[in-house]
Amino acid sequence: MQAVSKALGADKALSGWGTGDPCSWDGVTCDSGGRVTAVQVKNKGLTGTLAPEVRNLTALMRLELFNNSLTGPLPPLAGLDSLQILNIHDNGFTYIPDDFFKALTALKEVYLDHNPFAPWPFPAGLADCVSLTNFSANSVNMTGTLPDFLGSMPSLQQLNLATNSLSGPVPPSLAAATSLEVLWLNGQKKGSPRFNGSISFVANMTKLTELWLHSNDFTGPLPDFSGLTSLSDLDLRDNQLTGPVPASLVNLKSLKNVSLRNNLLQGPFPNFSSTVKAVMDGNEFCFEDAGKPCDPRVDLLLEVEAGFMYPAKLAAGWAGNDPCKYQLGVLCDSGKNITSLNFAKMGLNGSISPSIGKIATLQMLFLSDNNITGTVPKELAELPALRKVDLSNNNLYGKLPEFRKNVEVILDGNPNFGKPAPAPGPGGSSNDTKPGDESGGSNKRSSSTGVIVGSVVGAVAVLGLIAALGFYCYKRKQKPSGRVQSPHAMVIHPRHSGSDPDMVKITVAGGNANGGAATSEPYSQASSAPRDIHVVEAGNMVISIQVLRNVTNNFSQENILGRGGFGTVYKGELHDGTKIAVKRMESGVMGNKGLNEFKSEISVLTKVRHRNLVSLLGYCLDGNERILVYEYMPQGPVSQHLFEWKEHNLQPLEWKRRLSIALDVARGVEYLHSLAQQTFIHRDLKPSNILLGDDMKAKVADFGLVRLAPADGKCVSVETRLAGTFGYLAPEYAG
Numbered sequence: 001m002q003a004v005s006k007a008l009g010a011d012k013a014l015s016g017w018g019t020g021d022p023c024s025w026d027g028v029t030c031d032s033g034g035r036v037t038a039v040q041v042k043n044k045g046l047t048g049t050l051a052p053e054v055r056n057l058t059a060l061m062r063l064e065l066f067n068n069s070l071t072g073p074l075p076p077l078a079g080l081d082s083l084q085i086l087n088i089h090d091n092g093f094t095y096i097p098d099d100f101f102k103a104l105t106a107l108k109e110v111y112l113d114h115n116p117f118a119p120w121p122f123p124a125g126l127a128d129c130v131s132l133t134n135f136s137a138n139s140v141n142m143t144g145t146l147p148d149f150l151g152s153m154p155s156l157q158q159l160n161l162a163t164n165s166l167s168g169p170v171p172p173s174l175a176a177a178t179s180l181e182v183l184w185l186n187g188q189k190k191g192s193p194r195f196n197g198s199i200s201f202v203a204n205m206t207k208l209t210e211l212w213l214h215s216n217d218f219t220g221p222l223p224d225f226s227g228l229t230s231l232s233d234l235d236l237r238d239n240q241l242t243g244p245v246p247a248s249l250v251n252l253k254s255l256k257n258v259s260l261r262n263n264l265l266q267g268p269f270p271n272f273s274s275t276v277k278a279v280m281d282g283n284e285f286c287f288e289d290a291g292k293p294c295d296p297r298v299d300l301l302l303e304v305e306a307g308f309m310y311p312a313k314l315a316a317g318w319a320g321n322d323p324c325k326y327q328l329g330v331l332c333d334s335g336k337n338i339t340s341l342n343f344a345k346m347g348l349n350g351s352i353s354p355s356i357g358k359i360a361t362l363q364m365l366f367l368s369d370n371n372i373t374g375t376v377p378k379e380l381a382e383l384p385a386l387r388k389v390d391l392s393n394n395n396l397y398g399k400l401p402e403f404r405k406n407v408e409v410i411l412d413g414n415p416n417f418g419k420p421a422p423a424p425g426p427g428g429s430s431n432d433t434k435p436g437d438e439s440g441g442s443n444k445r446s447s448s449t450g451v452i453v454g455s456v457v458g459a460v461a462v463l464g465l466i467a468a469l470g471f472y473c474y475k476r477k478q479k480p481s482g483r484v485q486s487p488h489a490m491v492i493h494p495r496h497s498g499s500d501p502d503m504v505k506i507t508v509a510g511g512n513a514n515g516g517a518a519t520s521e522p523y524s525q526a527s528s529a530p531r532d533i534h535v536v537e538a539g540n541m542v543i544s545i546q547v548l549r550n551v552t553n554n555f556s557q558e559n560i561l562g563r564g565g566f567g568t569v570y571k572g573e574l575h576d577g578t579k580i581a582v583k584r585m586e587s588g589v590m591g592n593k594g595l596n597e598f599k600s601e602i603s604v605l606t607k608v609r610h611r612n613l614v615s616l617l618g619y620c621l622d623g624n625e626r627i628l629v630y631e632y633m634p635q636g637p638v639s640q641h642l643f644e645w646k647e648h649n650l651q652p653l654e655w656k657r658r659l660s661i662a663l664d665v666a667r668g669v670e671y672l673h674s675l676a677q678q679t680f681i682h683r684d685l686k687p688s689n690i691l692l693g694d695d696m697k698a699k700v701a702d703f704g705l706v707r708l709a710p711a712d713g714k715c716v717s718v719e720t721r722l723a724g725t726f727g728y729l730a731p732e733y734a735g
Contacts, residue, residue, distance in 0.1 A: 001022035001025075001028070001036060001057070002018065002022075003051045004039070004050075004051045004054050004057075005017045005018045005022075005025075006018065006048075007048050007049050007050060007051035007053075008041070008046050008048040008049070008050070008051075008065075008070065009046050010041060010044070010046060013044060013045060013046055013047075014026060014027075014041065014044060022036060023036070027039065027044075029062075031059060035057075035058075035059035036057045036059060037059050037061045037082075038060070038061060038063075039054075039057075039062070039063050040062060040064040041064070041065060042064055042065065042066050042067050042068070042087075043066075043067045043068070044068055045069065046065070046068040046069065046070055047068070047069045047070070047071070048070060048071075049070055049071055049072035049073075049093075050065070050070065050072070050074060050075060050088075050093075051075070052075035054080075055075065055076065055077050055078060055079040055080055057080070058079060058081070058082065059082055060080055060083055061082050061083060061084050061085065061106075062084065062085040062087075063080075063083060063085070063086050063087070063088070064085065064086075064088075065087070065088045065091065066087045066089045066091070066111065067089070069091065069092055070091040070092060070093060071091070071092040071093065071094060072093065072094060072095075073093070073094060073096075073097070074088075074093050074095065074096050074097065074100060075097070076097050076099050076100055077100060077104060078102050078103050078104075079103075080104060081103060081104065081105055081106060082106055083104055083106060084106050084131075085109050086107065086109070086110045086111070087111040088112060088115070089112060089113040089114055089115070089136070090113065090115075091114075091115055092115065092116060093115040093116075093117060094115075094117060094118060095118050095120075095651075096112075096115075096117050096120050096123075098120075098123070098124070098125070098654065098657055098696070099125055099654075099656055100123060100125065101123050101125035101126045101128070101129060102125040102128065103125075103128060104125075104129055105129065105130065105131070106131060107129040107131065107132055108131050108132060108155075109133060109134040110129075110132070110134065110135050110136065110137075111134070112136065112137045113136055113137060113138040113139060113140065114138065114140070115139075117140050117141045117142075118141065118651060119141050119142075119143045119165065120140075121142070121143055121144040121694060121695060121696065122144060122145070122146060122147050122166070124147065127149040130153065130154070131155055132153055132155060132156055133156060133157045133158065134157060134158040135156070135158070135159055135160070136160040137161055137164070138160050138161065138162040138163055138164075138184065139162070139163045140164060141164065141165065142161065142164040142165065142166055143164070143165045143166065143167075144166065144168075144634075144694035145166065145167060145168040145171075145694055145695075146161075146170055146171055147171070147695070148171050148173040150171070150173070150174050151171070151173035151175065151176035151177045152173070153177065155179060156177055156179055156180060157179055157180060157181045157182070158181060159177075159182070159183050160182065160184040161184060162184045162185070162186045162187045162212065163186075163187040163188070163189065164188060164189065165188060165189050165192045165193075166185070166188055166194075166195060167188065167192065167193035167194055167196070168196065168197075168577075169196060169197030169198070169577075170185070170195060170197065170199070171201075172201060174201050175201040175202075175203070175204045175205070176204070178204055178206060178207065179207060180205050180207060180208060181207050181208060181209050181210070181230075182209065182210045183202075183205070183208060183210070183211050183212070183213075184210075184212045185212070185213050185216065186212040186214045186215055186216070186235065187214065187215045187216075188215070194216045194217045195213070195216040195217065195218060196219065196577055197218065197219065197220070197577070198218070198219070198220040198223075199213060199218050199222070199223060199236075199241070200220070200223045202223055202228070203223040203225070203227065203228075204227070205228065206228055206229065206230075207230060208230065208231050209230050209231060209232050209233065209254075210231075210232070211228075211231060211235070211236075212235045213235070213236050213239065214235045214237040214238050214259065215237070215239075216239055217239065217240060218239040218240065219239070219240045219241065219312055220241065220242060220243075220309055220310060221241070221242060221243035221244075221306075221309065222236075222241060222243065222246050222265075223246075224246060224248050225246065225248040225249040225252055226248040226252075228252065228254075229252070229254055230254050231252060231254055231255060232254050232255060232256045232257070233256060233257045234255065234257070234259070235257075235258075235259045236263065237259040237260060237261040237262055237263070237279070238261065238263075239262075239263050240263060240264055240312045241260070241263040241264065241265060242264045242265065242266065242310035242312055242314075242315040243265065243266060243267070243305070243306065243310035243315075244265070244266055244267030244268070244302060245260065245265055245267065245270040249270075250270045250271060250272055255272070255273075256275070256276060257277045258272065258276060258277070258279070259278075259279040260283065261279045261281055261282045262281075262282035262283075263282070263283055264284055264312055264315035264316055265280075265283040265284065265315075266283070266285065266286075266315055267285065267286065267294060267298075267299075267302055268287070268291065268292060268294050269285045269286070269287055269288060269289060269290045269291070269292065270290065271290040271291035272290075284316070284318060284320075286320065286321040287321060294321055295322065297323045297338060297359075298323055300338075300355060300358050301318065301323055301326075301330070301338075303353055303355035303358070304341070304353050304355055305353075306353055306355075307350050307351050307352055307353030307355070307356075308343075308348045308350040308351075308353075308372070309349060309350045311346065311348055311349070313328070313347070314328060314329070314343070314346070316328075317329070318330075322336075323338060324336050329341055329342045329343050329346075331364075333361070337361035338362060339361055339362065339364065339385075340364040340365075340366075341356075341359075341362065341365050342366040343366060343367055343370070344366045344367065344368045344369055344370070344390065345369040345370070346370060347370060347575040348367070348370040348371065348372055349370075349371050349372070349373075349575075350372065350373070350374075351372060351374030352372060352374060352377055352380065353377070354377040354378075354379040354380075355379075356377070356379065356383075357379025357380055357382055358379075359383070360384060360385065361385055362383050362385060362386060363385050363387050363388070364386075364387060364389075365380070365386070365388070367390065367394065368391065368392040368393055368394070368410070368413075369392070369393045370393075370394055371394065371395065371575065372391075372394040372396065373394070373395045373396065373397070374396065374398075375397060375398035375399075375421070376391065376396060376398070376400055376401055378401040378402075380401070381401035381402055381403045381404075381407075386403075386404075386407050387406070387407060387408065388407070388408045388409075388410075389403075389407065389408070389409045389410065391409070391410060391411055391414065392410045392412045392414070393412070393413035394413070394414055395416060396411070396414045396416070396417050397414075397416040397417060397419050397420070397421055398418075398419070398420070399418065400418075541602075541616070541617070541618040542618065542620065542621075543618040543619065543620050544620065544622070545620050545622040545623075545625050545627070548572065548620055548627055551572035551573055551582070552570040552571070552572040552582050555568075555570055555582075555584060556570075559571045559572065562636075562637075567583070567584050567585040568583075568584050569581055569582065569583050569584075571632065572629075579632035579634070580617060580629050580631065580632050581629070581630045581632045582627060582628075582629055583627065583628040583629070583630065584625070602616070602619055607680075608671070610667070610668055610671040610675075611697075611699075612665065612667045612668030612671070612699050613668045613699055613700050613701075614630050614631060614633065614691055614699045614701040615630065616628060616629070616630060617629045630701070633691035633692060633693050633699060633701075634692075634693065635692035635693060635694060636691065636692060637687060637689070637690060637691055637692070638661060638687040638688075638690040638691075638692060638698065639687035639688040639690075641653050641692070642687055657696060660696070660697075660698075661690070661692070661698040664699070665685070665690055665698055665700055668699065668700040669682060669700065672700075682700065684702060685700065689701050689702040
């Protein structure tokens with residue numbers, strides 16, 4: 001306690017401190033054995049720091065130092081396994097170590113707010129604090145994403161993380177935190193990534209009284225609030241939420257304050273009770289009059305939009321109560337009947353709503369080049385005025401319903417069309433999203449649906465995009481099967497006449513029961529010269545060069561993550577916000593054997609999957625382009641944390657973190673050497689080939705130099721493009 005007193009400056013600022021028995025000091029409590037159980041010195045004007053010796057107070061249960069001017073780094077508190085209350089908010093502490101919360105198993109309440117810590121991720125050690133009820137860390141410069149373990153903390157009642165730099169989707173596992181009463185994720189700092197994705201995770205949090213998610217980048221519809229019977233204060237302003245305000249929220253009897261200002265909400269203006277203070281301006285409602293119904297055509301379009309999970313792009317252009325004046329995709333005739341919906345190339349997810357069959361005047365429907373999954377609803381085929389439907393380049397499956405003979409249906413670029421629905425995933429549901437499930441209106445859905453949708457939408461979008469584009473690249477290299485004519489199969493023409501010289505004319509059959517073709521005619525291809533596009537036998541992992549140009553801003557300089565002897569790595573971002581690393585080879589470096597070597601790397605990467613190996617998401621072989629697409633590792637290579645940390649304004653790696661990284665690498669290498677189905681030897685293992693995620697977990701990367709070790713133990717070389725790096729080559733495999 002003498003050391004703690006001196007470091008705090010209490011020996012000079014507080015009367016009696018620093019002399020005699022510490023148990024007699026003001027603010028210090030001891031047990032009958034003379035062991036210190038509490039240190040409570042708030043609002044004392046202290047200007048020192050917290051000494052490492054505090055962890056020797058093994059009986060300490062309360063440490064409260066808030067509202068002082070304490071500075072410097074916090075010491076690890078390992079050893080304080082009796083500590084229950086930690087309150088150090090409103091000080092000037094500058095650093096919190098990664099292992100600060102390690103082994104604090106008795107911890108119940110933590111208040112860290114308003115300390116200028118150096119950027120730090122959500123503490124992994126908090127997972128050990130199974131008794132935690134309150135965790136408050138507002139304005140403490142926390143970065144990265146939320147961990148999955150928060151949903152498995154059985155006693156957590158209050159989680160306050162406002163005004164930090166946290167980002168990414170909220171993990172679906174948080175929906176299991178059903179004991180939460182207060183949740184603040186609001187006000188993540190502008191100019192940096194903020195929370196995004198769906199807020200469906202809140203539907204299960206039935207004990208919430210206060211929910212603040214404002215000033216983020218959340219998207220999609222509002223969830224079902226019917227189970228949140230204690231919710232009194234809801235703030236969702238300044239996001240990009242879409243769709244109607246659900247009746248389950250409007251009718252919530254416990255509600256006192258609600259702000260939905262500055263979103264993209266649609267439909268009728270919500271009519272809250274007079275006892276509710278509601279702020280609704282800055283949305284896209286039909287009227288500004290509460291309770292006034294929308295035009296029936298607007299209601300129909302909202303039902304259609306529900307199938308696509310109310311995308312923000314459509315919501316932003318669908319303001320007011322006259323759909324014929326909507327800025328995006330809706331065309332009407334002189335009688336103000338909706339005749340055409342053009343939603344091509346809008347990054348749509350979800351599925352085609354059967355409600356589209358209610359727009360009886362619809363003549364043209366364009367949904368090409370999106371990420372739409374599910375089946376083609378029979379209601380679409382029954383539209384009496386329909387003349388043309390373009391569904392090309394999506395991820396549709398199932399059978400084509402029977403269209404009238406004069407309807408032109410375009411279906412190329414749907415690799416699973418004609419096949420049965422995909423098998424249900426672990427959640428017990430297929431990828432076919434039912435329109436209305438995310439409407440947030442009067443249609444109630446189970447809380448589990450909200451969790452499933454929130455967790456799989458991102459994965460479905462990425463996999464659907466990769467699968468569809470893989471098939472597209474393959475078709476442009478291979479000869480198509482031709483024009484297929486059956487009683488209900490329509491001839492497919494180029495989507496935009498003359499605009500795409502590589503477009504192939506092909507028709508997908510839809511009338512026979514087995515989905516097969518009837519008769520075929522010669523195909524035609526307008527391309528003046530075939531493009532050099534190749535496919536490696538590695539599943540549906542082909543990504544087109546155009547997509548990669550789009551997600552990297554045409555391989556712009558500002559997206560460069562690093563350069564090497566192989567070429568350049570770029571940062572990219574897909575439609576759903578998923579970040580990727582795009583490794584573009586220099587054709588001059590590849591040499592004559594470049595294609596075979598490139599295929600070899602893909603063949604290795606598709607055979608190995610481990611949490612400590614960087615995952616391959618896809619590849620592109622187009623002309624001279626040789627590109628690999630990996631998962632994005634935001635903390636970069638270990639080398640910059642070891643050798644270049646000053647240049648990158650990083651904290652030097654602590655020894656415990658170095659040990660953790662070494663163990664991660666060892667696990668990855670052990671998998672390659674002895675646990676994978678085939679054994680591979682990584683011959684270029686070095687710091688620049690070890691990458692770190694937001695949680696500082698390490699993954700081994702760069703499989704351009706491997707040797708395959710068969711069962712007899714004799715190494716056989718897999719073709720590679722590099723010879724390794726001197727100093728990092730295992731001698732027995734270097735030759």
